[in-house]
């Protein structure tokens with residue numbers, strides 16, 4: 613029997629498929645899945661160091677600012693960015709700071725803050741814009757009053773969000 617070009621091509625394709633299948637099959641033991649018990653344990657910019665397949669670990673929400681505005685309740689998550697010493701204290705300060713804002717300020721900020729991040733060891737405050745909302749970054753050493761003052765400053769500058777910068 614004489615092989616024409618199509619048959620030869622078909623044989624080559626079948627052998628290639630067989631080879632690929634064999635290579636996958638002999639690729640060692642099946643990868644282990646991530647076994648972190650608590651999936652939500654990451655700070656901003658971190659990846660899980662389990663080194664395993666199918667890792668679904670996510671950002672840890674250390675606390676939330678709850679705002680019961682006229683349009684319904686919203687929650688602003690508070691994340692860690694870096695090796696913060698005392699997240700519990702920092703989170704309490706953020707919640708107190710926001711909770712003490714006057715009605716006009718809360719109205720101005722309502723729905724305008726995507727998240728709050730805490731960074732280690734400094735007293736700074738800064739903000740950036742993402743998806744038309746503020747990301748507020750506080751140093752963990754910033755005082756509660758300093759955080760409140762910065763929320764007020766952000767409320768006075770919500771026009772920054774329109775530019776989407």
Ligand SMILES: [Zn+2]
Nearest residue numbers: 648660662669
């Ligand atoms: Zn993990």
Ligand SMILES: [Zn+2]
Nearest residue numbers: 646660662667
């Ligand atoms: Zn993992």
